[in-house]
Amino acid sequence: xxxxxxxxxxxxxxxxxxSAPISAILVQGWVRTRRDSKxxxxxxxxxxxxxxxxxxxxxxxxxxxxxxxxxxxGASVAVRGALVESQGKGQNWxxxxxxxxxxxxxxxxxxxxKKGHTAEFLREIAHLRPRxxxxxxxxxxxxRLAFAIHRFFQDRGFFYxxxxxxxxxxxxxxGELFRVTTIDPNNAPRKANGEIDYGRDFFARATYLxxxxxxxxxxxxxxxxxxxxxxxxxxxxxxxxSRHANEFWMIEPEMAFTDLGGNMDLAEELVKYLIHQIRxxxxxxxxxxxKFVDGELLARLDFVVDRxxxxxxxxxxVELLVKSGEKFEFPVGYGLNLQSEHERWLTEKHFKCPVTVxxxxxxxxxxxxxLNDDDRTVTAMDLLVPGIxxxxxxxxxxxxxxxxxxxxxxxKMNPTDYKWYLDLRRYGSVPHSGFGLGFERMLMFVxxxxxxxxxxxxxxxxxxxxx
RNA sequence: UCCAGCGUAGCUCAGUGGUAGAGCGGUCGGCUGUUAACCGAUUGGUCGUAGGUUCGAAUCCUACCGCUGGAGCCA
Numbered sequence: 001x002x003x004x005x006x007x008x009x010x011x012x013x014x015x016x017x018x019s020a021p022i023s024a025i026l027v028q029g030w031v032r033t034r035r036d037s038k039x040x041x042x043x044x045x046x047x048x049x050x051x052x053x054x055x056x057x058x059x060x061x062x063x064x065x066x067x068x069x070x071x072x073x074g075a076s077v078a079v080r081g082a083l084v085e086s087q088g089k090g091q092n093w094x095x096x097x098x099x100x101x102x103x104x105x106x107x108x109x110x111x112x113x114k115k116g117h118t119a120e121f122l123r124e125i126a127h128l129r130p131r132x133x134x135x136x137x138x139x140x141x142x143x144r145l146a147f148a149i150h151r152f153f154q155d156r157g158f159f160y161x162x163x164x165x166x167x168x169x170x171x172x173x174x175g176e177l178f179r180v181t182t183i184d185p186n187n188a189p190r191k192a193n194g195e196i197d198y199g200r201d202f203f204a205r206a207t208y209l210x211x212x213x214x215x216x217x218x219x220x221x222x223x224x225x226x227x228x229x230x231x232x233x234x235x236x237x238x239x240x241x242s243r244h245a246n247e248f249w250m251i252e253p254e255m256a257f258t259d260l261g262g263n264m265d266l267a268e269e270l271v272k273y274l275i276h277q278i279r280x281x282x283x284x285x286x287x288x289x290x291k292f293v294d295g296e297l298l299a300r301l302d303f304v305v306d307r308x309x310x311x312x313x314x315x316x317x318v319e320l321l322v323k324s325g326e327k328f329e330f331p332v333g334y335g336l337n338l339q340s341e342h343e344r345w346l347t348e349k350h351f352k353c354p355v356t357v358x359x360x361x362x363x364x365x366x367x368x369x370x371l372n373d374d375d376r377t378v379t380a381m382d383l384l385v386p387g388i389x390x391x392x393x394x395x396x397x398x399x400x401x402x403x404x405x406x407x408x409x410x411x412k413m414n415p416t417d418y419k420w421y422l423d424l425r426r427y428g429s430v431p432h433s434g435f436g437l438g439f440e441r442m443l444m445f446v447x448x449x450x451x452x453x454x455x456x457x458x459x460x461x462x463x464x465x466x467x
Numbered sequence: 468u469c470c471a472g473c474g475u476a477g478c479u480c481a482g483u484g485g486u487a488g489a490g491c492g493g494u495c496g497g498c499u500g501u502u503a504a505c506c507g508a509u510u511g512g513u514c515g516u517a518g519g520u521u522c523g524a525a526u527c528c529u530a531c532c533g534c535u536g537g538a539g540c541c542a
Binding site: 033035036037038040041042044053055057072086087088089090091107108109110111113114115116117118120121123124176211212233235237238239240241242243244245248249250251329330339340341389390391392393436437438439440441442451452462463 | 468477478479491492493494498499500501502503504533534535536537538539540541542
């Protein structure tokens with residue numbers, strides 16, 4: 001800032017954790033609120049390093065005290081002074097100012113008040129909402145959760161794999177795709193029949209944003225044994241719900257020599273590990289969520305971590321639903337998809353804990369899932385959690401060449417379009433399994449935040465790509 | 468995309484046919500080691516947009532736009 005503050009800055013998090021007074025310290029941050037006293041002004045300073053603010057005492061002997069008294073919420077300042085034990089209640093330490101530099105002012109139009117705002121309002125000011133207690137906390141936890149995911153897999157011998165974001169496969173059964181093209185829509189090359197000729201597009205074929213890295217991950221699991229992806233995923237579905245976004249992040253582990261049981265074990269272990277990590281490392285943020293977002297959050301997280309998840313086959317789940325006597329809006333029956341209300345009944349009312357449902361009828365699942373010996377079901381698994389529903393979807397993959405080709409034809413796919421994928425079954429094929437964990441859905445579960453748009457920095461949903 | 472609900476001050480909301488309100492915020496002043504401070508004053512509006520009904524519409528009707536919740540799709 002100026003040469004009079006040659007100190008290297010200290011984060012507010014570190015300052016508040018100090019075990020002893022510090023005679024000279026420099027902190028930088030944004031003013032959350034200011035209160036005047038007779039001879040000085042209290043400034044609540046936050047730099048995002050932690051939830052808590054540092055109380056700054058700015059005395060009327062400061063040369064720029066008149067400016068300090070006009071500081072608005074939102075302004076940025078650098079403060080040099082002494083960290084001392086606080087005389088007041090509510091904080092252990094406070095900073096007595098020797099010099100304060102107003103870095104960037106703010107005025108009365110700053111939209112964040114020190115009182116609570118609704119999530120809906122803050123969504124409209126997505127560029128400023130990380131300066132609020134709630135959203136600052138959400139995005140600190142988001143970072144922590146991402147770190148925990150890498151740690152979980154790296155500790156277990158998985159290799160981090162970056163699968164392509166631009167993909168040529170358009171038939172993975174995972175929703176609508178966004179097209180990637182450099183063709184000028186007003187001057188597109190045409191085939192004889194008038195259709196656009198994507199063979200003359202940038203990649204000499206039609207290309208899309210990826211909806212899953214699974215197929216590519218299978219190739220690398222067939223070489224490095226255990227891999228995981230963690231990257232952005234795009235779905236062009238016109239979904240308008242609190243748990244769908246068009247751009248989201250997904251974790252997709254893929255393991256060679258692993259069957260459905262091993263797959264379910266890993267998913268359960270991962271979910272529990274992530275809850276533990278956040279429980280241990282983000283206590284202040286969790287306390288805030290418990291207070292303002294979801295009063296039962298901590299009890300639910302502890303409950304989930306403490307006991308094994310329920311596991312039930314699709315057939316058993318259908319039977320439970322039929323016998324429940326519950327009146328459902330949608331019909332229950334073998335061969336029908338489980339509706340949200342059915343999944344919610346299983347996880348929220350019946351088992352009251354996360355539930356893994358496995359072995360679904362082959363008709364309602366994608367082509368790549370391994371056919372069971374009964375010839376009716378495939379080794380699918382969905383992990384359902386209370387409040388959110390499906391958080392993990394996965395399966396053991398079909399590793400038998402002929403069975404896979406047959407399944408492709410049954411799904412009206414042409415096996416010759418998937419030569420490289422089938423090669424994995426031609427050369428050293430092994431039983432292998434994997435799943436997709438929705439990163440944002442996991443974050444919702446851990447924070448209690450009920451809308452996916454509030455756990456993504458700048459969410460993309462239908463009709464909304466501002467910021 | 469479908470169903471339902473809601474759009475009133477910067478924010479949260481009240482007002483259901485007869486002169487647009489409150490709290491908070493902001494601004495000014497007072498008081499004060501305060502901490503969602505306190506006390507007083509003050510500022511603030513094309514009632515989402517466009518039509519229609521009516522002597523008269525924030526209020527009733529229609530369409531559109533936006534937001535929220537639910538459904539489908541899935542992570």
